[in-house]
Amino acid sequence: MKQDILLVIGFTWPEPASTAAGNRMLELLRFFKEEGYRVVFASTASQTGLSLDLKALAIESMPITLNDSGFDLSIKELNPDIVIFDRFLTEEQFGWRIAESLPNAIRILDTEDLHSLRKARETAHKKRITFSLDDWRQSDMTKREVASIYRSDLSLMVSTFEMELLTKKLAIDENLLLHLPFLLDPIDKERQGHWPAFDQRSGFICIGNGRHAPNVDALLFLFQEIWPLIRKGLPDAQLSVYGAYLPQRIQELHRPDQGFHVKGWAEDANKVLGRARLNLAPLRFGAGIKGKLSTAMQNGTPSITTDIGAEGMHAEMPWSGAIANSAEGFAEAALQLYQNKSEWTKAQNNGLAIVNTCYDRHVLEKRLKEKIDGLALNLEAHRRKNFIGALLLHQTMQATKYLSKWIEEKNARN
Structure with a gap:
Protein backbone atom coordinates (compact mmCIF):
# COMPACT_ATOMS: atom_id res chain seq x y z
CA MET A 1 0.00 0.00 0.00
CA ASP A 185 -3.65 20.90 23.55
CA PRO A 186 -6.63 21.51 25.84
CA ILE A 187 -5.75 22.72 29.35
CA ASP A 188 -6.84 20.29 32.05
CA LYS A 189 -7.02 20.80 35.82
CA GLU A 190 -3.64 19.16 36.37
CA ARG A 191 -1.88 21.51 33.97
CA GLN A 192 -3.70 24.50 35.41
CA GLY A 193 -2.58 23.44 38.88
CA HIS A 194 1.07 23.91 37.89
CA TRP A 195 0.58 27.57 36.97
CA PRO A 196 2.21 29.98 39.44
CA ALA A 197 -0.42 31.87 41.43
CA PHE A 198 -1.02 35.62 41.32
CA ASP A 199 1.22 36.24 44.35
CA GLN A 200 4.00 34.08 42.89
CA ARG A 201 4.25 36.20 39.76
CA SER A 202 5.71 39.65 39.24
CA GLY A 203 6.41 42.08 36.47
CA PHE A 204 5.09 42.78 33.00
CA ILE A 205 6.25 41.08 29.81
CA CYS A 206 6.18 41.96 26.12
CA ILE A 207 7.29 39.36 23.59
CA GLY A 208 7.57 39.34 19.80
CA ASN A 209 9.89 38.68 16.86
CA GLY A 210 11.84 41.79 15.85
CA ARG A 211 11.53 41.07 12.13
CA HIS A 212 7.76 41.55 12.32
CA ALA A 213 6.88 45.22 11.75
CA PRO A 214 3.77 45.24 14.02
CA ASN A 215 5.91 44.05 16.95
CA VAL A 216 8.53 46.76 16.46
CA ASP A 217 5.85 49.44 16.29
CA ALA A 218 4.15 48.01 19.40
CA LEU A 219 7.41 48.16 21.37
CA LEU A 220 8.02 51.77 20.37
CA PHE A 221 4.44 52.68 21.33
CA LEU A 222 4.89 50.86 24.63
CA PHE A 223 8.18 52.58 25.44
CA GLN A 224 7.27 56.09 24.33
CA GLU A 225 3.65 56.44 25.45
CA ILE A 226 2.38 53.57 27.60
CA TRP A 227 5.23 52.62 29.91
CA PRO A 228 5.71 56.13 31.38
CA LEU A 229 2.02 56.08 32.41
CA ILE A 230 2.35 52.63 33.99
CA ARG A 231 5.46 53.70 35.89
CA LYS A 232 3.69 56.82 37.07
CA GLY A 233 0.97 54.68 38.62
CA LEU A 234 3.34 51.92 39.74
CA PRO A 235 6.82 53.46 40.24
CA ASP A 236 8.55 50.13 40.87
CA ALA A 237 7.03 48.36 37.87
CA GLN A 238 9.38 46.19 35.81
CA LEU A 239 8.93 45.14 32.18
CA SER A 240 10.90 42.41 30.39
CA VAL A 241 11.02 42.57 26.58
CA TYR A 242 11.78 39.32 24.75
CA GLY A 243 12.12 38.54 21.07
CA ALA A 244 14.44 37.10 18.46
CA TYR A 245 16.05 39.43 15.93
CA LEU A 246 15.28 42.63 17.83
CA PRO A 247 16.62 45.55 15.75
CA GLN A 248 19.20 47.96 17.12
CA ARG A 249 16.66 50.71 17.75
CA ILE A 250 14.74 48.36 20.05
CA GLN A 251 17.85 47.14 21.84
CA GLU A 252 18.71 50.79 22.53
CA LEU A 253 15.47 51.17 24.51
CA HIS A 254 17.02 49.16 27.36
CA ARG A 255 16.52 51.36 30.44
CA PRO A 256 16.97 49.39 33.69
CA ASP A 257 16.60 52.60 35.71
CA GLN A 258 13.12 53.01 34.20
CA GLY A 259 12.20 49.34 34.67
CA PHE A 260 12.36 48.71 30.90
CA HIS A 261 14.56 45.65 30.30
CA VAL A 262 15.28 44.53 26.71
CA LYS A 263 16.44 40.94 27.11
CA GLY A 264 16.35 39.55 23.55
CA TRP A 265 15.46 36.04 22.49
CA ALA A 266 13.82 33.76 25.05
CA GLU A 267 14.75 30.12 24.58
CA ASP A 268 11.51 29.09 26.31
CA ALA A 269 8.61 31.51 25.78
CA ASN A 270 6.38 29.42 28.04
CA LYS A 271 8.78 29.83 30.94
CA VAL A 272 9.11 33.62 30.76
CA LEU A 273 5.40 34.14 30.13
CA GLY A 274 4.46 31.78 32.94
CA ARG A 275 6.30 33.73 35.62
CA ALA A 276 5.07 37.19 34.53
CA ARG A 277 1.88 38.60 36.00
CA LEU A 278 0.71 40.45 32.92
CA ASN A 279 1.44 40.34 29.19
CA LEU A 280 1.39 43.59 27.18
CA ALA A 281 0.74 43.58 23.43
CA PRO A 282 -0.15 47.10 22.21
CA LEU A 283 -0.43 46.20 18.50
CA ARG A 284 -1.58 49.07 16.30
CA PHE A 285 -1.69 47.14 13.01
CA GLY A 286 -1.42 43.55 11.89
CA ALA A 287 -3.55 40.59 10.79
CA GLY A 288 -4.18 36.96 11.61
CA ILE A 289 -4.12 35.78 15.22
CA LYS A 290 -1.30 36.34 17.68
CA GLY A 291 0.88 33.56 19.03
CA LYS A 292 2.09 35.74 21.90
CA LEU A 293 -1.50 36.01 23.14
CA SER A 294 -2.45 32.34 22.78
CA THR A 295 0.82 31.31 24.45
CA ALA A 296 0.09 33.68 27.32
CA MET A 297 -3.33 32.06 27.77
CA GLN A 298 -1.72 28.61 27.71
CA ASN A 299 0.41 29.71 30.66
CA GLY A 300 -2.34 31.40 32.65
CA THR A 301 -1.04 34.90 31.98
CA PRO A 302 -3.68 37.57 31.23
CA SER A 303 -2.97 40.06 28.46
CA ILE A 304 -3.71 43.69 27.75
CA THR A 305 -3.97 44.18 24.01
CA THR A 306 -5.78 46.20 21.34
CA ASP A 307 -8.71 45.46 19.06
CA ILE A 308 -6.17 44.44 16.40
CA GLY A 309 -4.43 42.13 18.86
CA ALA A 310 -7.57 40.29 19.96
CA GLU A 311 -9.18 40.27 16.51
CA GLY A 312 -10.43 36.87 15.38
CA MET A 313 -9.07 35.16 18.49
CA HIS A 314 -11.84 34.67 21.03
CA ALA A 315 -15.15 34.05 19.25
CA GLU A 316 -16.84 36.88 21.19
CA MET A 317 -16.02 35.17 24.50
CA PRO A 318 -14.79 37.45 27.34
CA TRP A 319 -11.16 38.37 26.69
CA SER A 320 -8.33 37.05 28.86
CA GLY A 321 -7.48 40.47 30.29
CA ALA A 322 -8.47 43.78 28.73
CA ILE A 323 -8.66 45.46 25.32
CA ALA A 324 -7.70 49.13 24.93
CA ASN A 325 -6.45 51.18 22.01
CA SER A 326 -5.24 54.47 23.48
CA ALA A 327 -2.07 54.79 25.55
CA GLU A 328 -4.09 56.11 28.48
CA GLY A 329 -6.69 53.35 28.32
CA PHE A 330 -4.03 50.68 27.88
CA ALA A 331 -1.99 51.86 30.87
CA GLU A 332 -5.09 52.21 33.06
CA ALA A 333 -6.23 48.67 32.22
CA ALA A 334 -2.74 47.31 32.88
CA LEU A 335 -2.51 48.99 36.27
CA GLN A 336 -5.95 47.80 37.37
CA LEU A 337 -5.47 44.20 36.33
CA TYR A 338 -1.92 43.97 37.67
CA GLN A 339 -3.06 44.95 41.17
CA ASN A 340 -6.49 43.25 41.37
CA LYS A 341 -6.17 39.57 42.23
CA SER A 342 -9.84 38.68 41.73
CA GLU A 343 -10.06 40.38 38.32
CA TRP A 344 -6.72 38.85 37.33
CA THR A 345 -7.97 35.36 38.25
CA LYS A 346 -11.15 35.94 36.27
CA ALA A 347 -9.07 36.98 33.25
CA GLN A 348 -6.92 33.87 33.62
CA ASN A 349 -10.02 31.66 33.61
CA ASN A 350 -11.30 33.48 30.52
CA GLY A 351 -8.07 32.56 28.75
CA LEU A 352 -8.44 28.92 29.74
CA ALA A 353 -11.97 28.87 28.32
CA ILE A 354 -10.81 30.48 25.06
CA VAL A 355 -8.02 27.92 24.55
CA ASN A 356 -10.28 24.95 25.29
CA THR A 357 -13.17 26.23 23.18
CA CYS A 358 -11.44 27.80 20.17
CA TYR A 359 -8.13 25.98 19.84
CA ASP A 360 -8.71 22.34 20.84
Whole structure:
Protein backbone atom coordinates (compact mmCIF):
# COMPACT_ATOMS: atom_id res chain seq x y z
CA MET A 1 0.00 0.00 0.00
CA LYS A 2 1.44 3.38 -1.07
CA GLN A 3 2.25 5.76 1.76
CA ASP A 4 0.62 9.17 1.39
CA ILE A 5 3.17 11.93 0.79
CA LEU A 6 3.00 15.59 1.80
CA LEU A 7 5.25 18.24 0.29
CA VAL A 8 5.46 21.57 2.10
CA ILE A 9 7.00 24.49 0.25
CA GLY A 10 8.10 26.88 2.98
CA PHE A 11 8.58 30.61 2.64
CA THR A 12 11.24 30.12 5.31
CA TRP A 13 12.48 27.15 7.33
CA PRO A 14 10.22 27.01 10.40
CA GLU A 15 11.47 28.60 13.65
CA PRO A 16 8.97 27.57 16.36
CA ALA A 17 11.20 29.01 19.09
CA SER A 18 11.05 32.51 17.60
CA THR A 19 7.88 32.98 15.55
CA ALA A 20 4.17 32.16 15.73
CA ALA A 21 4.37 31.20 12.05
CA GLY A 22 7.04 28.66 12.92
CA ASN A 23 4.83 27.18 15.63
CA ARG A 24 1.91 27.07 13.23
CA MET A 25 3.98 25.15 10.70
CA LEU A 26 5.18 22.72 13.37
CA GLU A 27 1.55 22.01 14.30
CA LEU A 28 0.71 21.16 10.69
CA LEU A 29 3.80 19.00 10.24
CA ARG A 30 2.98 17.04 13.39
CA PHE A 31 -0.61 16.51 12.26
CA PHE A 32 0.45 14.99 8.96
CA LYS A 33 3.13 12.84 10.60
CA GLU A 34 0.54 11.51 13.05
CA GLU A 35 -1.72 10.75 10.09
CA GLY A 36 1.04 8.54 8.66
CA TYR A 37 2.25 10.79 5.84
CA ARG A 38 5.78 10.85 4.57
CA VAL A 39 6.54 14.56 4.99
CA VAL A 40 9.04 16.50 2.87
CA PHE A 41 9.80 20.17 3.57
CA ALA A 42 11.31 22.33 0.83
CA SER A 43 12.38 25.97 0.85
CA THR A 44 14.45 28.44 -1.14
CA ALA A 45 15.47 30.20 2.08
CA SER A 46 18.66 29.69 4.07
CA GLN A 47 18.45 27.95 7.41
CA THR A 48 19.37 29.74 10.63
CA GLY A 49 20.53 28.70 14.07
CA LEU A 50 16.88 28.80 15.20
CA SER A 51 15.55 26.62 12.36
CA LEU A 52 13.60 23.54 13.42
CA ASP A 53 15.50 20.26 13.44
CA LEU A 54 13.32 18.49 10.90
CA LYS A 55 15.43 15.34 10.92
CA ALA A 56 14.61 14.82 14.61
CA LEU A 57 10.93 14.72 13.61
CA ALA A 58 11.62 12.25 10.77
CA ILE A 59 10.82 14.95 8.22
CA GLU A 60 12.88 15.13 5.05
CA SER A 61 14.47 18.40 3.88
CA MET A 62 14.66 19.47 0.26
CA PRO A 63 16.53 22.67 -0.66
CA ILE A 64 15.10 24.20 -3.83
CA THR A 65 15.80 27.22 -6.03
CA LEU A 66 13.62 29.63 -7.96
CA ASN A 67 13.26 29.46 -11.72
CA ASP A 68 14.70 25.96 -11.90
CA SER A 69 13.12 23.28 -14.10
CA GLY A 70 14.99 20.72 -12.01
CA PHE A 71 12.30 21.33 -9.39
CA ASP A 72 9.70 19.91 -11.79
CA LEU A 73 11.66 16.69 -12.21
CA SER A 74 12.18 16.34 -8.44
CA ILE A 75 8.51 16.72 -7.57
CA LYS A 76 7.41 14.33 -10.32
CA GLU A 77 9.71 11.74 -8.82
CA LEU A 78 8.44 12.48 -5.30
CA ASN A 79 4.81 12.48 -6.52
CA PRO A 80 3.16 13.94 -3.38
CA ASP A 81 -0.56 13.57 -2.75
CA ILE A 82 -0.79 16.99 -1.09
CA VAL A 83 1.28 20.16 -1.51
CA ILE A 84 1.08 22.93 1.07
CA PHE A 85 2.23 26.42 0.14
CA ASP A 86 3.48 28.38 3.13
CA ARG A 87 2.01 31.84 2.46
CA PHE A 88 0.76 33.14 -0.88
CA LEU A 89 4.22 34.18 -2.06
CA THR A 90 5.31 30.55 -2.39
CA GLU A 91 2.11 29.70 -4.27
CA GLU A 92 2.91 32.49 -6.72
CA GLN A 93 6.39 31.08 -7.24
CA PHE A 94 5.65 27.37 -7.39
CA GLY A 95 1.88 26.91 -7.76
CA TRP A 96 1.92 26.76 -11.55
CA ARG A 97 4.72 24.20 -11.51
CA ILE A 98 2.78 21.98 -9.11
CA ALA A 99 -0.41 22.31 -11.18
CA GLU A 100 1.43 21.40 -14.37
CA SER A 101 3.64 18.60 -13.03
CA LEU A 102 1.25 17.16 -10.42
CA PRO A 103 -2.31 17.79 -11.66
CA ASN A 104 -3.79 15.28 -9.22
CA ALA A 105 -2.12 16.66 -6.08
CA ILE A 106 -4.29 18.63 -3.67
CA ARG A 107 -2.96 22.20 -3.47
CA ILE A 108 -3.38 23.82 -0.03
CA LEU A 109 -2.46 27.40 0.82
CA ASP A 110 -1.61 28.08 4.47
CA THR A 111 -2.17 31.83 4.56
CA GLU A 112 -0.72 32.35 8.10
CA ASP A 113 -2.54 35.69 7.98
CA LEU A 114 -3.82 37.95 5.22
CA HIS A 115 -0.57 39.68 4.32
CA SER A 116 -2.45 42.24 2.24
CA LEU A 117 -4.59 43.20 5.23
CA ARG A 118 -1.57 43.61 7.46
CA LYS A 119 0.23 45.70 4.83
CA ALA A 120 -2.80 47.93 4.17
CA ARG A 121 -3.19 48.58 7.89
CA GLU A 122 0.50 49.33 8.25
CA THR A 123 0.34 51.82 5.36
CA ALA A 124 -2.68 53.57 6.88
CA HIS A 125 -0.98 53.69 10.29
CA LYS A 126 2.19 55.22 8.87
CA LYS A 127 0.22 57.79 6.90
CA ARG A 128 -1.89 58.50 10.00
CA ILE A 129 -5.11 57.93 8.12
CA THR A 130 -8.11 55.75 8.95
CA PHE A 131 -7.82 52.24 7.58
CA SER A 132 -10.35 51.55 4.83
CA LEU A 133 -11.54 48.15 3.66
CA ASP A 134 -12.11 49.69 0.24
CA ASP A 135 -8.43 50.68 0.04
CA TRP A 136 -7.52 47.12 1.03
CA ARG A 137 -9.77 45.69 -1.69
CA GLN A 138 -8.15 47.88 -4.33
CA SER A 139 -4.51 47.18 -3.41
CA ASP A 140 -2.28 45.15 -5.71
CA MET A 141 -1.24 42.84 -2.88
CA THR A 142 -4.86 42.01 -2.09
CA LYS A 143 -5.49 41.09 -5.72
CA ARG A 144 -2.39 38.88 -5.74
CA GLU A 145 -3.27 37.19 -2.46
CA VAL A 146 -6.90 36.57 -3.38
CA ALA A 147 -5.82 35.21 -6.77
CA SER A 148 -3.59 32.75 -4.92
CA ILE A 149 -6.54 31.68 -2.77
CA TYR A 150 -8.66 31.05 -5.87
CA ARG A 151 -5.89 29.05 -7.57
CA SER A 152 -5.58 26.75 -4.56
CA ASP A 153 -7.94 23.88 -3.79
CA LEU A 154 -8.12 24.96 -0.16
CA SER A 155 -6.84 27.89 1.91
CA LEU A 156 -6.33 27.58 5.66
CA MET A 157 -7.42 30.67 7.59
CA VAL A 158 -6.40 31.25 11.21
CA SER A 159 -8.74 34.16 11.94
CA THR A 160 -12.54 34.21 12.13
CA PHE A 161 -12.37 37.90 11.15
CA GLU A 162 -10.46 37.09 7.96
CA MET A 163 -12.86 34.24 7.12
CA GLU A 164 -15.73 36.70 7.34
CA LEU A 165 -13.81 39.31 5.36
CA LEU A 166 -13.23 36.95 2.44
CA THR A 167 -16.67 35.37 2.37
CA LYS A 168 -18.78 38.48 3.02
CA LYS A 169 -16.75 41.31 1.50
CA LEU A 170 -15.29 39.42 -1.47
CA ALA A 171 -17.91 36.66 -1.81
CA ILE A 172 -15.33 33.87 -1.91
CA ASP A 173 -16.95 30.43 -1.77
CA GLU A 174 -16.59 28.95 1.73
CA ASN A 175 -15.71 25.60 0.13
CA LEU A 176 -12.34 27.11 -0.82
CA LEU A 177 -11.60 28.08 2.80
CA LEU A 178 -11.15 26.30 6.11
CA HIS A 179 -11.00 28.05 9.46
CA LEU A 180 -8.04 26.37 11.15
CA PRO A 181 -6.46 28.44 13.95
CA PHE A 182 -3.63 27.26 16.21
CA LEU A 183 -3.82 23.55 17.09
CA LEU A 184 -3.36 23.54 20.87
CA ASP A 185 -3.65 20.90 23.55
CA PRO A 186 -6.63 21.51 25.84
CA ILE A 187 -5.75 22.72 29.35
CA ASP A 188 -6.84 20.29 32.05
CA LYS A 189 -7.02 20.80 35.82
CA GLU A 190 -3.64 19.16 36.37
CA ARG A 191 -1.88 21.51 33.97
CA GLN A 192 -3.70 24.50 35.41
CA GLY A 193 -2.58 23.44 38.88
CA HIS A 194 1.07 23.91 37.89
CA TRP A 195 0.58 27.57 36.97
CA PRO A 196 2.21 29.98 39.44
CA ALA A 197 -0.42 31.87 41.43
CA PHE A 198 -1.02 35.62 41.32
CA ASP A 199 1.22 36.24 44.35
CA GLN A 200 4.00 34.08 42.89
CA ARG A 201 4.25 36.20 39.76
CA SER A 202 5.71 39.65 39.24
CA GLY A 203 6.41 42.08 36.47
CA PHE A 204 5.09 42.78 33.00
CA ILE A 205 6.25 41.08 29.81
CA CYS A 206 6.18 41.96 26.12
CA ILE A 207 7.29 39.36 23.59
CA GLY A 208 7.57 39.34 19.80
CA ASN A 209 9.89 38.68 16.86
CA GLY A 210 11.84 41.79 15.85
CA ARG A 211 11.53 41.07 12.13
CA HIS A 212 7.76 41.55 12.32
CA ALA A 213 6.88 45.22 11.75
CA PRO A 214 3.77 45.24 14.02
CA ASN A 215 5.91 44.05 16.95
CA VAL A 216 8.53 46.76 16.46
CA ASP A 217 5.85 49.44 16.29
CA ALA A 218 4.15 48.01 19.40
CA LEU A 219 7.41 48.16 21.37
CA LEU A 220 8.02 51.77 20.37
CA PHE A 221 4.44 52.68 21.33
CA LEU A 222 4.89 50.86 24.63
CA PHE A 223 8.18 52.58 25.44
CA GLN A 224 7.27 56.09 24.33
CA GLU A 225 3.65 56.44 25.45
CA ILE A 226 2.38 53.57 27.60
CA TRP A 227 5.23 52.62 29.91
CA PRO A 228 5.71 56.13 31.38
CA LEU A 229 2.02 56.08 32.41
CA ILE A 230 2.35 52.63 33.99
CA ARG A 231 5.46 53.70 35.89
CA LYS A 232 3.69 56.82 37.07
CA GLY A 233 0.97 54.68 38.62
CA LEU A 234 3.34 51.92 39.74
CA PRO A 235 6.82 53.46 40.24
CA ASP A 236 8.55 50.13 40.87
CA ALA A 237 7.03 48.36 37.87
CA GLN A 238 9.38 46.19 35.81
CA LEU A 239 8.93 45.14 32.18
CA SER A 240 10.90 42.41 30.39
CA VAL A 241 11.02 42.57 26.58
CA TYR A 242 11.78 39.32 24.75
CA GLY A 243 12.12 38.54 21.07
CA ALA A 244 14.44 37.10 18.46
CA TYR A 245 16.05 39.43 15.93
CA LEU A 246 15.28 42.63 17.83
CA PRO A 247 16.62 45.55 15.75
CA GLN A 248 19.20 47.96 17.12
CA ARG A 249 16.66 50.71 17.75
CA ILE A 250 14.74 48.36 20.05
CA GLN A 251 17.85 47.14 21.84
CA GLU A 252 18.71 50.79 22.53
CA LEU A 253 15.47 51.17 24.51
CA HIS A 254 17.02 49.16 27.36
CA ARG A 255 16.52 51.36 30.44
CA PRO A 256 16.97 49.39 33.69
CA ASP A 257 16.60 52.60 35.71
CA GLN A 258 13.12 53.01 34.20
CA GLY A 259 12.20 49.34 34.67
CA PHE A 260 12.36 48.71 30.90
CA HIS A 261 14.56 45.65 30.30
CA VAL A 262 15.28 44.53 26.71
CA LYS A 263 16.44 40.94 27.11
CA GLY A 264 16.35 39.55 23.55
CA TRP A 265 15.46 36.04 22.49
CA ALA A 266 13.82 33.76 25.05
CA GLU A 267 14.75 30.12 24.58
CA ASP A 268 11.51 29.09 26.31
CA ALA A 269 8.61 31.51 25.78
CA ASN A 270 6.38 29.42 28.04
CA LYS A 271 8.78 29.83 30.94
CA VAL A 272 9.11 33.62 30.76
CA LEU A 273 5.40 34.14 30.13
CA GLY A 274 4.46 31.78 32.94
CA ARG A 275 6.30 33.73 35.62
CA ALA A 276 5.07 37.19 34.53
CA ARG A 277 1.88 38.60 36.00
CA LEU A 278 0.71 40.45 32.92
CA ASN A 279 1.44 40.34 29.19
CA LEU A 280 1.39 43.59 27.18
CA ALA A 281 0.74 43.58 23.43
CA PRO A 282 -0.15 47.10 22.21
CA LEU A 283 -0.43 46.20 18.50
CA ARG A 284 -1.58 49.07 16.30
CA PHE A 285 -1.69 47.14 13.01
CA GLY A 286 -1.42 43.55 11.89
CA ALA A 287 -3.55 40.59 10.79
CA GLY A 288 -4.18 36.96 11.61
CA ILE A 289 -4.12 35.78 15.22
CA LYS A 290 -1.30 36.34 17.68
CA GLY A 291 0.88 33.56 19.03
CA LYS A 292 2.09 35.74 21.90
CA LEU A 293 -1.50 36.01 23.14
CA SER A 294 -2.45 32.34 22.78
CA THR A 295 0.82 31.31 24.45
CA ALA A 296 0.09 33.68 27.32
CA MET A 297 -3.33 32.06 27.77
CA GLN A 298 -1.72 28.61 27.71
CA ASN A 299 0.41 29.71 30.66
CA GLY A 300 -2.34 31.40 32.65
CA THR A 301 -1.04 34.90 31.98
CA PRO A 302 -3.68 37.57 31.23
CA SER A 303 -2.97 40.06 28.46
CA ILE A 304 -3.71 43.69 27.75
CA THR A 305 -3.97 44.18 24.01
CA THR A 306 -5.78 46.20 21.34
CA ASP A 307 -8.71 45.46 19.06
CA ILE A 308 -6.17 44.44 16.40
CA GLY A 309 -4.43 42.13 18.86
CA ALA A 310 -7.57 40.29 19.96
CA GLU A 311 -9.18 40.27 16.51
CA GLY A 312 -10.43 36.87 15.38
CA MET A 313 -9.07 35.16 18.49
CA HIS A 314 -11.84 34.67 21.03
CA ALA A 315 -15.15 34.05 19.25
CA GLU A 316 -16.84 36.88 21.19
CA MET A 317 -16.02 35.17 24.50
CA PRO A 318 -14.79 37.45 27.34
CA TRP A 319 -11.16 38.37 26.69
CA SER A 320 -8.33 37.05 28.86
CA GLY A 321 -7.48 40.47 30.29
CA ALA A 322 -8.47 43.78 28.73
CA ILE A 323 -8.66 45.46 25.32
CA ALA A 324 -7.70 49.13 24.93
CA ASN A 325 -6.45 51.18 22.01
CA SER A 326 -5.24 54.47 23.48
CA ALA A 327 -2.07 54.79 25.55
CA GLU A 328 -4.09 56.11 28.48
CA GLY A 329 -6.69 53.35 28.32
CA PHE A 330 -4.03 50.68 27.88
CA ALA A 331 -1.99 51.86 30.87
CA GLU A 332 -5.09 52.21 33.06
CA ALA A 333 -6.23 48.67 32.22
CA ALA A 334 -2.74 47.31 32.88
CA LEU A 335 -2.51 48.99 36.27
CA GLN A 336 -5.95 47.80 37.37
CA LEU A 337 -5.47 44.20 36.33
CA TYR A 338 -1.92 43.97 37.67
CA GLN A 339 -3.06 44.95 41.17
CA ASN A 340 -6.49 43.25 41.37
CA LYS A 341 -6.17 39.57 42.23
CA SER A 342 -9.84 38.68 41.73
CA GLU A 343 -10.06 40.38 38.32
CA TRP A 344 -6.72 38.85 37.33
CA THR A 345 -7.97 35.36 38.25
CA LYS A 346 -11.15 35.94 36.27
CA ALA A 347 -9.07 36.98 33.25
CA GLN A 348 -6.92 33.87 33.62
CA ASN A 349 -10.02 31.66 33.61
CA ASN A 350 -11.30 33.48 30.52
CA GLY A 351 -8.07 32.56 28.75
CA LEU A 352 -8.44 28.92 29.74
CA ALA A 353 -11.97 28.87 28.32
CA ILE A 354 -10.81 30.48 25.06
CA VAL A 355 -8.02 27.92 24.55
CA ASN A 356 -10.28 24.95 25.29
CA THR A 357 -13.17 26.23 23.18
CA CYS A 358 -11.44 27.80 20.17
CA TYR A 359 -8.13 25.98 19.84
CA ASP A 360 -8.71 22.34 20.84
CA ARG A 361 -6.42 20.55 18.42
CA HIS A 362 -8.45 17.33 18.53
CA VAL A 363 -11.53 19.12 17.21
CA LEU A 364 -9.56 21.14 14.66
CA GLU A 365 -7.49 18.22 13.39
CA LYS A 366 -10.69 16.24 12.81
CA ARG A 367 -12.02 19.22 10.82
CA LEU A 368 -8.87 19.29 8.69
CA LYS A 369 -8.86 15.52 8.11
CA GLU A 370 -12.50 15.51 7.01
CA LYS A 371 -11.86 18.36 4.60
CA ILE A 372 -8.81 16.68 3.05
CA ASP A 373 -10.63 13.35 2.75
CA GLY A 374 -13.50 15.12 1.02
CA LEU A 375 -11.17 16.82 -1.44
CA ALA A 376 -9.38 13.56 -2.21
CA LEU A 377 -12.69 11.90 -3.11
CA ASN A 378 -14.13 14.78 -5.14
CA LEU A 379 -11.17 16.85 -6.36
CA GLU A 380 -12.27 17.06 -9.99
CA ALA A 381 -15.80 18.15 -9.08
CA HIS A 382 -14.44 20.63 -6.53
CA ARG A 383 -12.25 22.23 -9.19
CA ARG A 384 -15.04 22.37 -11.75
CA LYS A 385 -17.02 24.57 -9.37
CA ASN A 386 -14.09 26.99 -9.06
CA PHE A 387 -14.14 28.59 -12.52
CA ILE A 388 -12.36 31.76 -11.35
CA GLY A 389 -9.54 29.62 -9.96
CA ALA A 390 -9.20 27.72 -13.23
CA LEU A 391 -9.15 30.97 -15.17
CA LEU A 392 -6.50 32.52 -12.94
CA LEU A 393 -4.39 29.36 -13.03
CA HIS A 394 -4.53 29.34 -16.84
CA GLN A 395 -3.46 32.97 -17.02
CA THR A 396 -0.69 32.42 -14.47
CA MET A 397 0.69 29.49 -16.45
CA GLN A 398 0.75 31.57 -19.59
CA ALA A 399 2.52 34.52 -17.94
CA THR A 400 4.56 33.25 -15.00
CA LYS A 401 5.67 30.04 -16.68
CA TYR A 402 7.38 31.74 -19.60
CA LEU A 403 8.84 34.52 -17.48
CA SER A 404 10.38 31.87 -15.23
CA LYS A 405 11.78 29.95 -18.20
CA TRP A 406 13.26 33.18 -19.59
CA ILE A 407 14.93 33.92 -16.23
CA GLU A 408 16.26 30.36 -16.05
CA GLU A 409 17.73 30.63 -19.54
CA LYS A 410 19.25 34.03 -18.75
CA ASN A 411 20.83 32.65 -15.56
CA ALA A 412 22.25 29.68 -17.48
CA ARG A 413 24.01 32.04 -19.92
CA ASN A 414 25.60 34.16 -17.19
